Amino acid sequence: MLFHVRMDVRLPHDMPEEKAAELKRVEKARAAELQQAGTWRHLWRIAGQYSNVSIFDVRDNDELHAVLSMLPLFPFMQIEVMALLRHPSSIRDGDR
Amino acid sequence: MLFHVRMDVRLPHDMPEEKAAELKRVEKARAAELQQAGTWRHLWRIAGQYSNVSIFDVRDNDELHAVLSMLPLFPFMQIEVMALLRHPSSIRDGDR
Amino acid sequence: MLFHVRMDVRLPHDMPEEKAAELKRVEKARAAELQQAGTWRHLWRIAGQYSNVSIFDVRDNDELHAVLSMLPLFPFMQIEVMALLRHPSSIRDGDR
Amino acid sequence: MLFHVRMDVRLPHDMPEEKAAELKRVEKARAAELQQAGTWRHLWRIAGQYSNVSIFDVRDNDELHAVLSMLPLFPFMQIEVMALLRHPSSIRDGDR
Amino acid sequence: MLFHVRMDVRLPHDMPEEKAAELKRVEKARAAELQQAGTWRHLWRIAGQYSNVSIFDVRDNDELHAVLSMLPLFPFMQIEVMALLRHPSSIRDGDR
Amino acid sequence: MLFHVRMDVRLPHDMPEEKAAELKRVEKARAAELQQAGTWRHLWRIAGQYSNVSIFDVRDNDELHAVLSMLPLFPFMQIEVMALLRHPSSIRDGDR
Amino acid sequence: MLFHVRMDVRLPHDMPEEKAAELKRVEKARAAELQQAGTWRHLWRIAGQYSNVSIFDVRDNDELHAVLSMLPLFPFMQIEVMALLRHPSSIRDGDR
Amino acid sequence: MLFHVRMDVRLPHDMPEEKAAELKRVEKARAAELQQAGTWRHLWRIAGQYSNVSIFDVRDNDELHAVLSMLPLFPFMQIEVMALLRHPSSIRDGDR
Amino acid sequence: MLFHVRMDVRLPHDMPEEKAAELKRVEKARAAELQQAGTWRHLWRIAGQYSNVSIFDVRDNDELHAVLSMLPLFPFMQIEVMALLRHPSSIRDGDR
Amino acid sequence: MLFHVRMDVRLPHDMPEEKAAELKRVEKARAAELQQAGTWRHLWRIAGQYSNVSIFDVRDNDELHAVLSMLPLFPFMQIEVMALLRHPSSIRDGDR
Numbered sequence: 001m002l003f004h005v006r007m008d009v010r011l012p013h014d015m016p017e018e019k020a021a022e023l024k025r026v027e028k029a030r031a032a033e034l035q036q037a038g039t040w041r042h043l044w045r046i047a048g049q050y051s052n053v054s055i056f057d058v059r060d061n062d063e064l065h066a067v068l069s070m071l072p073l074f075p076f077m078q079i080e081v082m083a084l085l086r087h088p089s090s091i092r093d094g095d096r
Numbered sequence: 097m098l099f100h101v102r103m104d105v106r107l108p109h110d111m112p113e114e115k116a117a118e119l120k121r122v123e124k125a126r127a128a129e130l131q132q133a134g135t136w137r138h139l140w141r142i143a144g145q146y147s148n149v150s151i152f153d154v155r156d157n158d159e160l161h162a163v164l165s166m167l168p169l170f171p172f173m174q175i176e177v178m179a180l181l182r183h184p185s186s187i188r189d190g191d192r
Numbered sequence: 193m194l195f196h197v198r199m200d201v202r203l204p205h206d207m208p209e210e211k212a213a214e215l216k217r218v219e220k221a222r223a224a225e226l227q228q229a230g231t232w233r234h235l236w237r238i239a240g241q242y243s244n245v246s247i248f249d250v251r252d253n254d255e256l257h258a259v260l261s262m263l264p265l266f267p268f269m270q271i272e273v274m275a276l277l278r279h280p281s282s283i284r285d286g287d288r
Numbered sequence: 289m290l291f292h293v294r295m296d297v298r299l300p301h302d303m304p305e306e307k308a309a310e311l312k313r314v315e316k317a318r319a320a321e322l323q324q325a326g327t328w329r330h331l332w333r334i335a336g337q338y339s340n341v342s343i344f345d346v347r348d349n350d351e352l353h354a355v356l357s358m359l360p361l362f363p364f365m366q367i368e369v370m371a372l373l374r375h376p377s378s379i380r381d382g383d384r
Numbered sequence: 385m386l387f388h389v390r391m392d393v394r395l396p397h398d399m400p401e402e403k404a405a406e407l408k409r410v411e412k413a414r415a416a417e418l419q420q421a422g423t424w425r426h427l428w429r430i431a432g433q434y435s436n437v438s439i440f441d442v443r444d445n446d447e448l449h450a451v452l453s454m455l456p457l458f459p460f461m462q463i464e465v466m467a468l469l470r471h472p473s474s475i476r477d478g479d480r
Numbered sequence: 481m482l483f484h485v486r487m488d489v490r491l492p493h494d495m496p497e498e499k500a501a502e503l504k505r506v507e508k509a510r511a512a513e514l515q516q517a518g519t520w521r522h523l524w525r526i527a528g529q530y531s532n533v534s535i536f537d538v539r540d541n542d543e544l545h546a547v548l549s550m551l552p553l554f555p556f557m558q559i560e561v562m563a564l565l566r567h568p569s570s571i572r573d574g575d576r
Numbered sequence: 577m578l579f580h581v582r583m584d585v586r587l588p589h590d591m592p593e594e595k596a597a598e599l600k601r602v603e604k605a606r607a608a609e610l611q612q613a614g615t616w617r618h619l620w621r622i623a624g625q626y627s628n629v630s631i632f633d634v635r636d637n638d639e640l641h642a643v644l645s646m647l648p649l650f651p652f653m654q655i656e657v658m659a660l661l662r663h664p665s666s667i668r669d670g671d672r
Numbered sequence: 673m674l675f676h677v678r679m680d681v682r683l684p685h686d687m688p689e690e691k692a693a694e695l696k697r698v699e700k701a702r703a704a705e706l707q708q709a710g711t712w713r714h715l716w717r718i719a720g721q722y723s724n725v726s727i728f729d730v731r732d733n734d735e736l737h738a739v740l741s742m743l744p745l746f747p748f749m750q751i752e753v754m755a756l757l758r759h760p761s762s763i764r765d766g767d768r
Numbered sequence: 769m770l771f772h773v774r775m776d777v778r779l780p781h782d783m784p785e786e787k788a789a790e791l792k793r794v795e796k797a798r799a800a801e802l803q804q805a806g807t808w809r810h811l812w813r814i815a816g817q818y819s820n821v822s823i824f825d826v827r828d829n830d831e832l833h834a835v836l837s838m839l840p841l842f843p844f845m846q847i848e849v850m851a852l853l854r855h856p857s858s859i860r861d862g863d864r
Numbered sequence: 865m866l867f868h869v870r871m872d873v874r875l876p877h878d879m880p881e882e883k884a885a886e887l888k889r890v891e892k893a894r895a896a897e898l899q900q901a902g903t904w905r906h907l908w909r910i911a912g913q914y915s916n917v918s919i920f921d922v923r924d925n926d927e928l929h930a931v932l933s934m935l936p937l938f939p940f941m942q943i944e945v946m947a948l949l950r951h952p953s954s955i956r957d958g959d960r
Contacts, residue, residue, distance in 0.1 A: 001252045002140065003275070004149055005336065012301050013876050013939070031185040042138075042151075043186045044098065047179035047929045048869065048945040053100055055140075060193045060252075061275040065335045075301070081336040083143035083195070083253040083275055089127040090139045097924045099947070101816065108781050109204050109267070143257045144197065144273040156865045156924075157947040161815045171781070177816040179867070179925040179947055194332065196341055205396050205459070223377040234330075234343075235378045236290065239371035239449045240389065240465040245292055247332075275335035281319040282331045289444045291467070293528065300493050348385045348444075349467040353527045363493070369528040371387070371445040371467055386524065388533055397588050397651070415569040426522075426535075427570045428482065431563035431641045432581065432657040437484055439524075467527035473511040474523045481636045483659070485720065492685050540577045540636075541659040545719045555685070561720040563579070563637040563659055578716065580725055589780050589843070607761040618714075619762045620674065620727075623755035623833045624773065624849040629676055631714075659719035665703040666715045673828045675851070677912065684877050732769045732828075733851040737911045747877070753912040755771070755829040755851055770908065772917055799953040810906075811954045812866065812919075815947035821868055823908075851911035857895040858907045 001057065002041070002084040002096075003064050007077045008051040027072045039067060055084070097153065098137070098180040098192075099160050103173045104147045122168045135163060151180070193249065194233070194276040194288075195256050199269045200243040218264045231259060247276070289345065290329070290372040290384075291352050295365045296339040315360045327355060343372070385441065386425070386468040386480075387448050391461045392435040410456045423451060439468070481537065482521070482564040482576075483544050487557045488531045507552045519547060535564070577633065578617070578660040578672075579640050583653045584627040603648045615643060631660070673729065674713070674756040674768075675736050679749045680723040698744045711739060727756070769825065770809070770852040770864075771832050775845045776819040795840045807835060823852070865921065866905070866948040866960075867928050871941045872915040890936045903931060919948070 011020055034040035042055040058064045068079060086096040107116055130136035138151040154160045164175060182192040203212055226232035234247040250256045260271060278288040299308055322328035330343040346352045356367060374384040395404055418424035426439040442448045452463060470480040491500055514520035522535040538544045548559060566576040587596055610616035618631040634640045644655060662672040683692055706712035714727040730736045740751060758768040779788055802808035810823040826832045836847060854864040875884055898904035906919040922928045932943060950960040 004140070004142075028185045032187050035187045042188065042191055043183045044100070044180040044191060045183040045929060046100075047181055047925045048932045048943045052183055053178070053180065061277040061335045064275065065277050065333060068336045079336045081275055082149070083256065083273055084140040084149065085143055085253040085257050087139045087141040087148055089124045091128050091131045092138065095138055095140060141257060143253045144260045144271045157815045157949040160947065161813060161949050164816045165818075175816045177947055179928065179945055181925040181929050196332070196334070220377045224379050227379045234380065234383055235375045236292070236372040236383060237375040237449060238292075239373055239445045240452045240463045242453075244375055245370070245372065274341070276332040276341065277335055279331045279333040279340055281316045283320050283323045284330065287330055287332060349469040349527045352467065353469050353525060356528045367528045369467055371448065371465055373445045373449050388524070388526070412569045416571050419571045426572065426575055427567045428484070428564040428575060429567040429641060430484070431565055431637045432644045432655045436567055437562070437564065466533070468524040468533065469527055471523045471525040471532055473508045475512050475515045476522065479522055479524060541661040541719045544659065545661050545717060548720045559720045561659055563640065563657055565637040565641050580716070580718070604761045608763050611763045618764065618767055619759045620676070620756040620767060621759040621833060622676070623757055623829045624836045624847045628759055629754070629756065658725070660716040660725065661719055663715045663717040663724055665700045667704050667707045668714065671714055671716060733853045733911045736851065737853050737909060740912045751912045753851055755832065755849055757829040757833050772908070772910070796953045800955050803955045810956065810959055811951045812868070812948040812959060813951040814868070815949055820951055821946070821948065850917070852908040852917065853911055855907045855909040855916055857892045859896050859899045860906065863906055863908060
């Protein structure tokens with residue numbers, strides 16, 4: 001089941017650089033795991049923003065929330081979720 | 097080059113049903129062509145809305161505008177565009 | 193799987209009264225069926241508005257969209273959807 | 289009498305972890321009491337947010353405010369309230 | 385129990401003048417009845433707007449909705465409702 | 481002359497508790513004086529918010545600003561002002 | 577007593593040209609009268625908009641509303657009102 | 673050439689009182705100079721806000737920006753600018 | 769003197785096609801004249817929108833308004849204006 | 865390929881003056897380089913704001929993001945991006 005998620009990262013200006021670097025490192029590792037597992041199906045950067053647009057493929061809403069709320073950057077992100085489904089005009093097998 | 101496009105369709109309530117049906121038919125045919133050509137790379141319905149989220153893969157901004165503005169439903173859609181790019185944490189070959 | 197849905201009804205002022213009455217009659221019948229089936233789990237009116245707040249229990253996003261988009265009043269409603277899940281502090285068996 | 293309440297929690301980034309943990313612990317205990325008393329009738333998490341959607345069943349506006357303003361997390365929440373009532377199409381005994 | 389209600393009237397430009405005049409006449413008569421009954425406790429015009437700010441004193445949310453939704457101008461008004469209660473700093477007997 | 485004023489209080493999280501308590505104490509005393517003088521004609525709490533809705537009766541805009549800007553909590557409030565007047569449908573002597 | 581008023585004119589596209597011209601003619605005549613009387617103290621056009629920014633000098637809120645609501649274009653304008661007063665840093669005699 | 677400028681002052685709560693007082697003193701002196709020079713043509717306080725509405729008369733956009741950006745409170749203000757011009761219905765010689 | 773102008777065109781759906789075509793033809797001719805005169809200095813399409821971003825070079829606000837308000841599509845456009853000036857970091861001779 | 869970029873700078877009030885001055889110095893040097901390279905094609909100040917409007921000419925979205933996200937002030941700016949293209953009514957050779 002697919003969800004569209006936009007994440008805007010807002011790190012406090014007074015966060016020590018090492019802490020920020022460590023957060024980004026573990027976030028990146030976690031993102032790689034979730035992509036390999038097929039859960040984080042697409043991940044794009046929005047030009048000019050410290051933000052991404054993502055497509056998640058999860059069993060249900062519970063799994064979506066568990067995945068998002070355990071991301072290392074979760075406390076520093078504003079997140080918007082939209083439930084997606086196959087479009088009747090789609091001809092692409094993967095988009096379901 | 098990738099763009100994120102959200103389209104919200106707003107057909108006037110007084111549009112004759114046959115005109116609406118014809119518009120949707122040609123829109124669907126055009127969407128199929130653009131997907132086959134690889135231009136309209138992803139297409140999803142947003143749950144509960146007469147709206148879609150799409151990813152377009154175009155040569156440049158000119159092609160993006162040409163494709164969108166010639167869609168049969170263009171006069172009846174509100175459209176939002178965001179420029180996308182590969183995310184540094186993406187491990188998926190296709191998302192570029 | 194639970195979804196929170198808010199529906200705001202906007203009937204055009206020039207819709208003939210009989211058509212409005214017929215739409216409301218079939219909407220009410222459909223709402224009763226969906227409640228009996230357990231799909232439309234809660235349904236409340238918002239005070240002072242021609243609007244409702246509802247909780248739907250569906251298999252997945254596809255079923256949610258199918259249910260909403262086939263409501264007789266769908267073309268005349270503005271709809272907002274939020275994915276819900278069990279709250280860790282909930283002690284109520286039914287809210288899952 | 290029913291009210292729809294949305295609560296968005298915003299803990300300051302510089303709050304010590306023990307203080308945050310203690311606040312959440314007493315908030316959870318208070319939520320359990322209010323649910324057992326029938327005052328906090330429904331409680332759901334919104335997917336991807338540190339937020340909940342709740343239905344309160346109270347005698348009047350005074351009781352609603354007393355309950356909300358004495359929640360341990362009240363100073364750190366943005367709260368929206370909507371008055372609800374039985375929907376004419378509802379067939380569910382409990383939703384009144 | 386008190387509620388704060390703002391009503392903004394939007395009559396369609398093509399409504400015949402007699403219909404508008406008749407609607408306003410019955411609205412005014414209904415407002416007088418509700419004021420005499422103590423239900424519509426305060427009623428003020430907002431300067432420069434075809435809008436009012438009102439305080440209603442009702443038994444519960446059901447009565448509030450019944451009163452508002454049966455106003456003759458209801459289909460032509462945008463309405464916002466806020467639940468009020470006695471302020472701890474109020475010294476005025478009537479404001480409860 | 482009547483004005484509708486909404487005040488939303490936002491105390492900084494790091495304000496010492498004694499300072500907050502002292503501010504609230506003098507605010508409450510000042511509110512009592514202004515109510516006794518007939519200047520602060522109505523004062524209600526908004527359910528679920530650290531906010532009030534008030535009606536002020538002042539000679540002119542200057543007096544309104546003087547009264548509001550000298551409230552002890554003024555530096556910590558977001559304030560919205562609307563000019564009110566007697567509604568043509570009002571039958572209540574006091575609402576002028 | 578001074579008020580800041582912004583008026584945005586929105587004439588329906590299907591209004592007959594003669595009706596629009598007549599409305600503008602009487603609006604202009606009325607504006608001249610109110611300026612000569614000292615009530616409409618300042619009147620400026622906003623560049624690129626069919627809108628004006630005005631300063632009114634009236635006895636009270638009632639007079640302000642009477643003046644605005646009887647403008648010929650009132651049914652076709654969106655109006656915003658702000659109460660003004662002398663600024664403590666103003667050295668200009670006229671701005672009070 | 674005239675511009676409409678709204679300035680909302682937001683001093684940080686932790687600014688030392690002497691610094692705030694000194695900033696306001698030099699701001700007031702600068703405002704007096706600019707009014708005497710005819711550049712800051714009108715200056716009013718908005719009731720209930722730490723804000724002003726002003727009319728500037730400048731040679732061009734460069735002078736407007738130079739004047740605004742060198743105000744002592746500039747780093748602590750949110751500013752909105754609108755280009756104004758003589759209104760065709762204005763009969764007042766000064767409003768050009 | 770430079771101004772940034774964004775224009776969003778909203779033609780009513782029931783405008784006859786010939787009228788729309790004629791409006792666009794004269795708009796295009798007028799745009800060409802203003803570009804040749806150096807008044808309409810830059811003109812770009814926004815991708816996916818029936819909108820443009822433009823830079824105008826005019827003597828003053830009056831000329832800007834005269835130019836914009838006499839465009840054939842003016843009654844069907846939403847327009848936003850921002851006053852621009854040379855940026856201190858600009859090294860480009862033409863951008864003044 | 866052209867992009868319209870608006871940048872609003874928000875330096876924290878507690879940033880040391882030397883750090884701010886150094887950031888602005890390197891930002892200015894970088895802006896000069898990018899202008900000389902033809903990448904930052906236009907750069908204007910918005911009157912009354914610590915903001916600019918810019919036109920970038922880049923190969924693709926990746927280059928746009930690389931350029932913006934490496935600006936020294938990037939962590940302190942709010943940025944909005946719009947994809948532009950040649951307008952069919954443009955007669956200016958450079959605007960493509």
